[in-house]
Amino acid sequence: MFENGNPFRNFDGRRKIVLASILGVGLLLAATMPALNISVVPAVTAAPPEENPGEKVGQGKAKFDVVEASIADIHNAIKTNRATCVDIVQAYIDRAEAYNGVCTMLVTEDEAPVSPAFGRVIVGSPQIFPTETVDVDTVIPDRDQYVGLPLDLGRMETSVSDPAVQQQMGMRVGIPNAGQLNALETLNIRGERSVTCKGAFDAHPSTGPLPEGAPEVCEEFRQQPDALETAAMLDAKYGSNPPLDELPMYCTTVAVKDPYDTKDMRSTANNDVNFAMDVPPFDATLIERLREKGAIIFAKAQAHEFNAGPGNPGGPNTAETNLVGVGYAFSTWAGQSCNPYDTERVPRGSSSGSGVSVAANLATVAICEQTANSCQGPASRNGLALILTTKGVVPDSGGTGNQRYIDRAGILAKTVDDATIVLDAIKDPETGYFDPRDIHTAIATPLVPQDPYTSFLMDEKDVNKKPLEGMRLALLREHFVTPTANHVAMSNQIDNEAKTILRDKLGAELVESIDPDYPDDPDVPNLEYTFSDAFSEIIPRYIPEIFLRTDDDGNPLFAVPGWDVTSYEYLVALSNRQAPISPEIKVTQLAGLADFPDELSFKFEMDRYLQLRGDERITDWAAWVENAKFRQDSSRAGAENWALLDEAEEIVSEAKWGELALSDLARLAVMKVMYENDIDAFVYPENTVPPNKIGGPLVGSGSLGGITPFMQLPEIVVPAGFNQIIYEPEFRLNSAKTNYISVLDPDTPQTLMVNPMPVSILFFAGQGEEPTLLKIASAYEAATNHRAPPPDFGSLEEEP
Structure with missing residues (x-):
């Protein structure tokens, strides 16, 4: 794979530490520490240069296992000499070596096999793709009647970034019990972290001049230490006594969604694009701050390229093939990741790799990015905690195209506690959360508490004291609706969790919003002031043009019997709540109301x-x-x-200011409802539809997308158990026979998925209410401990 001779190519993962020692720890530290602004001070407990620290650690003690390890667990292991930072990083590298292979197979004509092919290098070896394929006729029916665009059948193609790398393209499915996940796109390992400077072109500076033909930029790039080298520097300086007050992220491995820039790894928004230099000259601000707090920026995570894709403004170019399938979260460079609880099923996107990597313990925590559901979806499908802050608290600069008001960086972790530690670590000691590169961080000072966010967390000792007593939580029934049989089990499960845990065990008072498609619950009081009341007061005063919208037949979209909704009289009466408002105007649809054409x-x-x-x-x-x-x-x-x-x-572009204005009005409506009803936070199931199979059909809206991004409101997602019930939908030709649609017939039988799949609960509140959400979410997590790791990706035999 490395035509220029990767110096690590012939060494397996566990021998790379030994190789680093052979090169000379002293020489390595002297060459690389200045790049991190760390002085070379040998630690008292550091292993001698000629020995491998990992071989000496834990003699006479139980070995430390990184599986399900928290940040505190890692710190404790280091402080008690059960592991060095190098050991910790190497353990995660070993897990990537074991589990980060290909987990999908191509869908082809008549199961035609493909030639052996090799992908990008992971821990010194190229990914190996399966040659067996799946017959397209087992995925879609009635192909002989299909008259649409040619199907985008599966195939292998050579990448444009590196002719030595191939990638799956077109239709594909998840491999049952694959034992592989493809969650990490690039690992921070010297020789494979850049295509521009691959192999010997990334040789350590201590090895001498670069080979002939090395791009000029590689000389500067190779000064950047990789993950193991950074860990060795930390060990050498701090040994078993790191200053955790100054470095709260000490030796915490972080996977980063690729749109966020990293100055030591390829950054191309997961796209197969041939940059002159595929590594940017700077870090995204939040990545820079995590490094400063001791984090190991360990890997770039696989994701849907360009987050949700580039979209299409319209024009002469149109698709010439048809990719049939739902739930793909794949890219041309990194391919598709798979759900660790069932590798046939989707991990959700677009931050799929961020979610999978933490769920399967390939990284300690991860940074995701959300425009609509791109963080909360992977959190719920992979059994993780998620923190998305008020827009502007976490800097979003240094990302490929994700700089708009609805985009936010999120924190994925196994627990709310770990995610909160990361949130505190992002705060700069001088400037706080403000970032001159991100205008959205110029937020009002009261929106950020003076105390650390971790100070608002509840733990297990608080659970029996009814810590949520005096708090009022509103069940957002608009997302408990069950339009199909597939929605019922998960909707009911979260309803039960809200009543038995949040109310009965933790002491919160529950109220519920009203939706005509959800039965009124006699056990939960209704909101006295509703979303319809708020919309009635706001829409006719500030955005009355919404009532001019019509369907394809010219009929008003928001008609009300007995009223002309386009008339002046109606608008005046509605603004005083003396006329009814269409039930089609819902809080769940506000982002859609802002669907202006946005060309640029x-x-x-x-x-x-x-x-x-x-x-x-x-x-x-x-x-x-x-x-x-x-x-x-x-x-x-x-x-x-x-x-x-x-x-x-x-x-x-009217859309830019139009969307932002409507966002403010929508947030105003939500806040009015919260104030009128004395609500502390809203609660709903993050998802009410079981995960579909990769490339398979899906019926029903899974997430309540767009609410918190559109309004820039904070949210926290917490694991809420597991569900195994499913009604499997199927593909069927549309009436014109030009495409395949997902169908769930009323008589579809109930079946059980191979493995129980995670279910999550979501909490959101007003701007700056992160402390309230952290109290609620951490109390719920402490009372339930629903998180359970995927059983197929457990400990390796030689964990440290």
């Missing part, structure tokens, strides 16, 4: 980012398109249409 959003943000990155080849979006491959043909068409836009003609 994607291209503008990409060009803005690329100007700062300063790559010699990829200078703007048009250059990106010329040097890239896209995950499916519809993405290719959209990307090309973005490149064709005439900036001079399209510079004005």
Whole structure:
């Protein structure tokens, strides 16, 4: 794979520490510590240079297992000499070596096998793709009647970034019991963390000059220590006594969703694009701050490329093939990740790899990114805790295109406690959470508490004291609705959790919102002031043009019997709540009401980012398109249409200010409901539909997407147990026979999934109410301890 001779190519994961020692720890530290602004001070407890610290640790003691290890567990292991930081990092590398292989197989014509193929390098060896395939006729029916675009059948293709790397393209399915997850796109291992500077082009500075032909940028790049080298530096300086008050993230391995820049790893938004230098010259601000607090920036996580994809502004380019299937979260460079609880099923996206890596203990914590559901989906499908703060608390700068008001960085961890430690660590001791690179961080000071966020956490000793007594939680019934049989089990499960845990055990008072599609619960009082009341007061005063919207037949979308909703009289009466409002205007649909045409959003943000990155080849979006491959043909068409836009003609976009204005009004409506009803937080199931199979059909909306991103409100997701009940949908041709649609017939039998799959509960509140949410979420977590690791990805035989 490494035509330039990867110096680590012939060493397995467990021998890399030995190799580092052979190179000379003293030489390695002297060469790399200045890059991290750490002085070379040998620790009293450091192992001699000629020995491998991992071989000496724990003699006479139980070995430390990183599986399900918390940040506190890792710190305790280091302080009690049960593990060094190098041991910890090596353990995660070993797990990536064991579990980060390919977990999908291609869907082809008549199960035609493909030739042996090799992918990107993971822990010194290329990924190996399965040659067996699945017959397309076992995935979709009636193909002989299909008259749509040619199917995008599965195949292997050579990447444009590296001719030695191939990747699956087109239709694919998850391999049952694969034992592999493909969660991490790139590991921070010297020689494989960059394509531009791969192999010997990333040799440690202590080994001498770079080989002939090495790009000039590689000399500066190789000064960056990799994950093991950083761990060795920390061990050498601090030994078993790190200053945890100063370095709360000490030796915590972090996986980062690829859109966030890392100055020591490839950053291309998971896309197969041929940058002149595929590693950016800077870190995203939150990554920089985590490094400063002692974190090991361990890997870039697999994700759906460009978060939710580039979209399509319209234009002459159209898709020429049809990718059938739902739930793909894959990219042209890193492929598809799989759910660790059932590798046939989706992990949700777009931050799929971030979720899978933490769930399967391939990293301690992860950074995700959410525009609609991209963090909360992977959290719920992988049994994790998630913190998404008020927009502007966590800096979002240094990301590929994700700089808009609805985008946020999220923190995924196995527990609320760990996620909160990360949140506190992101705070700069001088500037707080403000970041000059991110205008959204210029938020009001009272929105951030003076005390650390960890000070608001509850633990198990608080559970029996009814810690939520005096708090009022509102069940958002709009997302308990059960339009299909598949929604029932998970909706009922969260309803039961709210009543038995939040109310009966923890002492909270429950109220519920009203939805005509959900039966009124006699055990839970209704809101006295409803969302309809708030919308009635706000919409006619500030956005009355919504009532001008019509369907395809010209009928008003929000008609009310006995009223002309476009009339002045109706608007005045509605504003005083003396006229009814359409039941179709719901809190769950507010983001959709802001669906203005937004011609420049994607291209503008990409060009803005690329100007700062300063790559010699990829200078703007048009250059990106010329040097890239896209995950499916519809993405290719959209990307090309973005490149064709005439900036001079399209510079004005009503959507940007229109969406932001409507966002403020929507948040105002939610806050009015909270104040009128004395609500501390809202509660609902993050998801009410079981996970579909990769590339398979899906019926029903899974998440209540867009509410907290659209309103910039904080949310926390917590594991709430498991569900095994499913009604499997199927593909069927549409009436025109031009495409396949997902169908769930009323007589579909109930079955059980192979393994129970995680279910999660979601809490959200007003801006700056993170302390309230942390109290609620941590109390619920302490009372239930629902998190359980995926059984197929347990401890390795030689964990440290």
